Amino acid sequence: xxxxxxxxxxxxxxxxxxxxxxxxxxxxxxxxxxxxxxxxxxxxxxxxxxxxxxxxxxxxxxxxxxxxxxxxxxxxxxxxxxxxxxxxxxxxxxxxxxxxxxxxxxxxxxxxxxxxxxxxxxxxxxxxxxxxxxxxxxxxxxxxxxxxxxxxxxxxxxxxxxxxxxxxxxxxxxxxxxxxxxxxxxxxxxxxxxxxxxxxxxxxxxxxxxxxxxxxxxxxxxxxxxxxxxxxxxxxxxxxxxxxxxxxxxxxxxxxxxxxxxxxxxxxxxxxxxxxxxxxxxxxxxxxxxxxxxxxxxxxxxxxxxxxxxxxxxxxxxxxxxxxxxxxxxxxxxxxxxxxxxx
Amino acid sequence: xxxxxxxxxxxxxxxxxxxxxxxxxxxxxxxxxxxxxxxxxxxxxxxxxxxxxxxxxxxxxxxxxxxxxxxxxxxxxxxxxxxxxxxxxxxxxxxxxxxxxxxxxxxxxxxxxxxxxxxxxxxxxxxxxxxxxxxxxxxxxxxxxxxxxxxxxxxxxxxxxxxxxxxxxxxxxxxxxxxxxxxxxxxxxxxxxxxxxxxxxxxxxxxxxxxxxxxxxxxxxxxxxxxxxxxxxxxxxxxxxxxxxxxxxxxxxxxxxxxxxxxxxxxxxxxxxxxxxxxxxxxxxxxxxxxxxxxxxxxxxxxxxxxxxx
Numbered sequence: 001x002x003x004x005x006x007x008x009x010x011x012x013x014x015x016x017x018x019x020x021x022x023x024x025x026x027x028x029x030x031x032x033x034x035x036x037x038x039x040x041x042x043x044x045x046x047x048x049x050x051x052x053x054x055x056x057x058x059x060x061x062x063x064x065x066x067x068x069x070x071x072x073x074x075x076x077x078x079x080x081x082x083x084x085x086x087x088x089x090x091x092x093x094x095x096x097x098x099x100x101x102x103x104x105x106x107x108x109x110x111x112x113x114x115x116x117x118x119x120x121x122x123x124x125x126x127x128x129x130x131x132x133x134x135x136x137x138x139x140x141x142x143x144x145x146x147x148x149x150x151x152x153x154x155x156x157x158x159x160x161x162x163x164x165x166x167x168x169x170x171x172x173x174x175x176x177x178x179x180x181x182x183x184x185x186x187x188x189x190x191x192x193x194x195x196x197x198x199x200x201x202x203x204x205x206x207x208x209x210x211x212x213x214x215x216x217x218x219x220x221x222x223x224x225x226x227x228x229x230x231x232x233x234x235x236x237x238x239x240x241x242x243x244x245x246x247x248x249x250x251x252x253x254x255x256x257x258x259x260x261x262x263x264x265x266x267x268x269x270x271x272x273x274x275x276x277x278x279x280x281x282x283x284x285x286x287x288x289x290x291x292x293x294x295x296x297x298x299x300x301x302x303x304x305x306x307x308x309x310x311x312x313x314x315x316x317x318x319x320x321x322x323x324x325x326x327x328x329x330x331x332x333x334x335x336x337x338x339x340x341x342x343x
Numbered sequence: 344x345x346x347x348x349x350x351x352x353x354x355x356x357x358x359x360x361x362x363x364x365x366x367x368x369x370x371x372x373x374x375x376x377x378x379x380x381x382x383x384x385x386x387x388x389x390x391x392x393x394x395x396x397x398x399x400x401x402x403x404x405x406x407x408x409x410x411x412x413x414x415x416x417x418x419x420x421x422x423x424x425x426x427x428x429x430x431x432x433x434x435x436x437x438x439x440x441x442x443x444x445x446x447x448x449x450x451x452x453x454x455x456x457x458x459x460x461x462x463x464x465x466x467x468x469x470x471x472x473x474x475x476x477x478x479x480x481x482x483x484x485x486x487x488x489x490x491x492x493x494x495x496x497x498x499x500x501x502x503x504x505x506x507x508x509x510x511x512x513x514x515x516x517x518x519x520x521x522x523x524x525x526x527x528x529x530x531x532x533x534x535x536x537x538x539x540x541x542x543x544x545x546x547x548x549x550x551x552x553x554x555x556x557x558x559x560x561x562x563x564x565x566x567x568x569x570x571x572x573x574x575x576x577x578x579x580x581x582x583x584x585x586x587x588x589x590x591x592x593x594x595x596x597x598x599x600x601x602x603x604x605x606x607x608x609x610x611x612x613x614x615x616x617x618x619x620x621x622x623x624x625x626x627x628x629x630x631x632x633x634x635x636x637x638x639x640x641x642x643x644x645x646x647x648x649x650x651x652x653x
Contacts, residue, residue, distance in 0.1 A: 084617075
């Protein structure tokens with residue numbers, strides 16, 4: 001009996017080892033393209049994928065596992081393409097032997113709930129936002145907010161800043177903006193998908209923040225543009241780098257992409273926050289695709305899909321509140337593909 | 344009838360099938376332990392054990408990680424949930440087994456089992472969309488007005504009433520674990536030998552006295568075990584609290600402060616952890632939680648086992 005038991009234990013070990021070993025392999029081939037990564041562009045990629053499938057019969061399987069996961073999976077070469085909401089630095093791209101290009105733009109807007117001012121629009125600037133999120137501006141009638149909104153009747157009520165409790169590309173774009181415009185933020189908190197927020201309250205997901213702001217008077221939070229529109233919450237105007245007051249619109253987001261420093265030599269590594277343009281919205285970011293450099297065959301398949309999407313997918317993107325890249329940026333990306341021999 | 348030889352092989356086959364199914368479980372537990380340890384190792388070697396457990400900073404940008412806040416948060420929310428859930432659960436169990444007519448007891452028992460079957464994400468969504476606004480608007484301001492003035496105790500009810508805090512999270516957790524605790528307690532009460540109860544009644548004891556002096560003492564250990572099992576469940580609960588605790592890395596100062604638990608941190612930060620050390624620190628937290636739950640489960644199983652042996 002004892003012998004049998006030892007044998008059994010051994011057998012189970014060997015069997016499970018074999019099973020796991022088999023599972024670890026498994027590359028993709030043929031008419032199926034596997035991608036994984038950022039959650040932010042997921043609705044768009046899956047809409048594009050379904051249109052593309054109808055048009056060409058090629059299936060795109062995109063798993064929204066998060067940007068961190070996307071970067072990791074493509075680094076380990078377990079997917080055909082990875083997706084990330086933050087650009088990787090050129091050195092990192094070179095080190096991991098990847099290629100990188102943006103697909104669409106998203107704007108982050110400041111949603112607020114101030115029953116006193118009704119439908120009138122609040123104006124904010126980078127410094128005030130930074131101080132609100134640092135907990136230094138505590139009430140709505142603070143002189144600094146008043147100076148930006150001389151005509152509004154701002155109440156003496158505490159501001160509740162709302163941030164994302166989960167790690168997210170939105171937080172990364174927003175904190176990058178705050179670091180751009182506010183030295184104190186850059187020094188003490190910095191930017192990233194999760195940062196150490198000091199004031200306010202965390203809500204999970206864009207929908208969590210939007211919902212919280214909508215339900216809680218005197219709160220303020222940053223959300224993706226689409227969620228502000230869908231939830232019909234008030235969003236503020238912002239003073240941009242040039243000192244102009246701009247409203248969040250697809251045009252002002254596009255303007256930011258046009259005027260930011262997207263270059264093929266840097267694998268399109270650029271932050272579009274605090275962009276130069278007169279009409280540019282200051283909190284804008286792109287979402288990126290990552291490819292493994294040494295796999296031209298697979299990359300060609302992937303590129304075919306994104307090239308098709310650049311040509312035919314703008315309408316679909318706008319319907320889902322994403323902002324398509326400006327034509328000049330698309331042209332630059334095609335040049336980049338050509339230079340790497342995959343287009 | 345099978346021949347002897349056939350029977351022997353059949354038995355062997357049967358033994359093999361059942362034993363391998365059983366061993367898979369052990370293999371999985373050991374596997375999880377090993378994987379957690381391996382993935383957490385960069386963080387373990389960089390931050391150490393004592394330093395990680397007692398450090399309260401969690402700053403992914405600067406790569407400074409410590410688990411004190413989520414560990415304290417996990418214990419606080421779980422114990423608060425137990426304080427609410429245990430009396431209610433015991434009440435339910437007593438009512439079902441001792442007080443209610445048999446039919447009614449069965450119906451209530453079924454309702455409780457249904458409550459236990461609700462997926463926890465639903466509690467989370469309900470908490471965020473329904474309970475949190477109610478808490479922020481009515482319940483918390485009311486409690487603050489009522490109890491906020493009392494010295495010391497009032498401190499527990501200070502702060503902004505935002506609805507996303509320990510209080511809301513603990514209430515949701517307590518609703519979740521009540522059916523579980525009640526089920527364990529009911530099963531324990533049911534095995535009390537009728538002879539004991541009948542002799543107590545025979546001596547003229549009232550229902551309350553029978554419950555207090557016969558049923559409870561008899562089941563003491565397994566009730567404790569049941570509480571332990573519920574605690575284990577509350578410690579590991581993720582989705583129900585992920586939405587309503589805020590994931591703020593600060594020690595709570597009152598019942599109305601947002602904070603973080605281990606599972607809340609994991610659920611919130613896992614997908615977008617883009618630095619390896621950040622991921623390792625999250626695995627480290629998971630590893631600590633795994634050990635914590637395993638210990639608590641082990642102890643409570645021991646208690647339950649002890650009564651069953653009697």
